[in-house]
Amino acid sequence: MRVYLLVGVLAAAVAYLMTPLARWCALRWGAITAVRDRDVHAVPTPRLGGLAMFAGITAAIVMASTLPFLQGVYDNPRPLVGIVGGAGLVVLLGVADDIWDLDWLTKLMGQVLAAGFLAWQGVQLYQLPIGGVTVSSSRMWTFVTVIAVVVAMNAVNFVDGLDGLAAGVLAIGGGAFFLYCYLLTRATSGDYASLSTLVLAALVGACLGFLPHNLYPARIFMGDSGSMLLGFVLAAAAIVVTGQIDPEQVTRRQSFPAFLPMLLPIAVLLLPLLDMGLAIVRRTIQGKSPFHPDRLHLHHRLLALGHSHRRAVAIMYVWTAVFAFGVGALVLFSTTTVLWLFAAGVVVAVLLTIGPLRGRSHRPPRPLGTA
Secondary structure (H helix, E strand, C coil): CHHHHHHHHHHHHHHHHHHHHHHHHHHHHCCEECCCCCCCCCCCEECCHHHHHHHHHHHHHHHHCCCHHHHHHHCCCHHHHHHHHHHHHHHHHHHHHHHHCCCHHHHHHHHHHHHHHHHHCCCCCCCCEECCEECCCHHHHHHHHHHHHHHHHHHHHHHCCCCCHHHHHHHHHHHHHHHHHHHHHHHHHCCCCCHHHHHHHHHHHHHHHHHHHHCCCCCCCCHHHHHHHHHHHHHHHHHHHHCCCCHHHHHHHCCHHHHHHHHHHHHHCHHHHHHHHHHHHHHHHCCCCCCCCCCCCHHHHHHHCCCCHHHHHHHHHHHHHHHHHHHHHHHCCCHHHHHHHHHHHHHHHHHHHCHHHHHHHCCCCCCCCCC
């Protein structure tokens, strides 16, 4: 664990120190988010925070190659090349979008290219039995891998609407995923060294290093360069984890924890995925493009309920922790225990969410004729 803590601390330190430089670049290159009708910030704010987080992740992964404990992770460099190289492509795409506001089709093509590079380097979803039949078509799994990575990138992008929201959600969810991968690696290989755990430690560290600059009121936004980077790296780590599962063992056991590597990333990204799904349905019904912006995201609805900026972000953090740690706890505790803890967490999250409504219902009615 100490090695991964070192990796996380290094990623955090580099991201923290590089963020002022990223902010300077954003101001110099004109990558500034203007105040629009759908935004909640009051002054134009520079973006390109993804540059700092990418620097933190890359520095941590490079440094880790010198640690004897993790030497086995670097025996096959292709997955690392796929993750770091694909992340670099995503950041370049995001920087271009932060500066020039690319159209959605160009962004989508760039995302597919980065995801395809990741799959080309061998980071692909593992073949798992579907309906009792193991599907082993490499083309199909490459296609599914690309789709999964693109969806994850766009999901994080959709939820990046409040200061500190996306970075905090990914830090919390990534932390839960890190602990699960750490325990899974020990159970399956007998040691604690694994690529997925290394990548998640760097991801969480980079998020934590960037957060002090991004919390309300933010001095810099992560921009598309950051949101797509976080979605890409989390998806890559999740895909690497599925490669640690033997399909025959899954078929033989038929036990719920065997499917956690697929379920946990969904739990981590549940709020972003829900937000993205609702937005697509809502805009499609209205006859608009799924990428047409509006003020009906989950964080906008929390603000409309009467929550302050900071409280709305904290509530999203709580919901993320409930789902991510709730699913991850299945590997340690019985299903019954986890369900009781999960139910308690949901109750707390619901009470926090509806707090303004409860307070409003107890206020005495105003006399007629008052303003």
